[in-house]
Amino acid sequence: MNEYAHIIYQKTARILTVGCGLLFAIFSFVYLYVFQRDSLEALHYSLAQGRTHFAPMASALVITLILILLRWGINSLLGLKGKVRTLSYLPSFFILWALTDISHDVYLSSSVSPWHWLLPLLILLFVLPAFWLRKTFRAELNVEGSLIGLVNSNVGILFLLCLLTVFIGNTNRSFHHELSAEHALLTRNYNQAVKVGYRSLEATRTLTALRALALSHTGQMGDKLFEYPQYYHSEGLFFDDDSLSVLRYTNDSVYQHLGSRPYNGEDHLSFLRRICYKESGKFTALDYYLSALLLEKDVNEFAATLKDLYEPADTLPRYYKEALAIYADRYQTDDLAGKVDSLLITRYQDYKEKKKQFTSPTEERNRMRREYGDTYWWYFDYQH
Known part of the structure; x- marks a missing residue:
């Protein structure tokens, strides 16, 4: 290769390095801040036990910066060149996978993520063989070949790693809706909570219960409850007892909001009726009970309860x-x-x-x- 071609190749390699770094930074920030913000917030809450405030933009920026610095550190050690230069981003992608591959058990103290041992193992399994291969194929890596091959290979590797990251991270839309609604409730942004997944016909029981809680806080249960899909009848006002189906909010949160708890073995409908007629709960209990009757399609009992407990002068929702x-x-x-x-x-x-x-x-x-x-x-x- 003549000197002019060598200069062009070196310039292209430097531009490619900067370009791939920019592409990775954009992907990492957008992926963390836009698509995985709820997962990141949940992981932060779990690790910090809610003691520190989560700043989504700052978190995405800091993590992206750390991952870029990690890439430079890895490549300083390995010295990857040519068509495999972007393989030095692999440990950074490992960390992205670990940060976004979470599920409902993220808050459970007994939960042990496989990433605790898998992440260091993957990094070790990458660095050691790559270091050995770099020494073995040093001459091949220093060969300056086709510019098109150089660009296509590196951009292709980066694209495949980005695609693999999307597949590994949790992309379950219902789960993200749950996390988003829950975070809005925790920050008392109730109007934002009821907007989550507004146009979707999908609704898990957890999301349904979170919406009901948010609507009750805003006093809109009687006006907006049936704007959302209701697949669980009156049980949709309460969370599942299965700890792997709920997040930070549980039925204890609902009972606290209603101002009372059910007796052992008492079903939710009987519980709501009791605290309404005995006036042993908060004022929020009446809308919960009336909504529960509507969800069970018991319009006869609903009308009777309305006459018994609703103020005649009040405007009905x-x-x-x-x-x-x-x-x-x-x-x-x-x-x-x-x-x-x-x-x-x-x-x-x-x-x-x-x-x-x-x-x-x-x-x-x-x-x-x-x-x-x-x-x-x-x-x-x-x-x-």
Whole structure:
């Protein structure tokens, strides 16, 4: 290779080194700050036991800087050149994998992540063979070949490592929604909590319970509960007892919010009824109980509870009115006259007429969801 070609090759190699470093920095920051921010916050909370504040942008920047410095340190030791230069980023990617490959057991003190031993082992298994291979193939690495081959090989290695990082990190959308809603609740940003996954038809029981808790804090349970999918009936107001299905919030959080706890063996519906009628809970318990009755589609008991416990002068939330429209239509009663306005009754009649226009149950369910999917009527008739 002549001197001019040698100079061009060296300049290209330096530009490639800087370019790959920039690409890695952008990927690492965006991946940590945008896509894995909730996972990073959960890991920080678990490691710090909630004693320090989490700053997502600063954390992503600091981690990215450390990973870049690690890459320079690794390559100073190994001296990788040519087409395999970007392999020196591998230990940095190992750390990214360890930081973002988390699951529901992240908060459990008994949880032992395999990354505790896997991360140092992987770094050791990379450094030692790479150091030996670098000495063995020193001459081959110093050969200046095709510029296109140099660029394609290094960029290709970096791209594959980025792709592998995305596959290894936790990308479960429902899990990230849970983490995001939970973090918003912890910081008392209740309005943000209810916005998490707003347009998604997926909803785990944990996310459903977190939303209910956030809606209760904002006083919007009766107005917004059925804007979200409700797949768990009244149990969706409470968390699962399985410690591997919940995160930082558990049923103890709900009981504290309601101001009372159930007796041993007492089911949640009976518990809510007891504390409402005995007035042994907080004011938040009434909306929980009324919502639980709606989720169980017990409009008869709902109407009776409303007459017993709701102040007559109070304006009813949206879904309470929609439930009363069903109750009045089913039982042909005007016991709650004045609680439901004529416009809502007219819309409910239109809803019933619209249902008769379809011959296919599947088409009926889907078409009615488009127009009435955020109503209690749709939940009452179509959600099993």
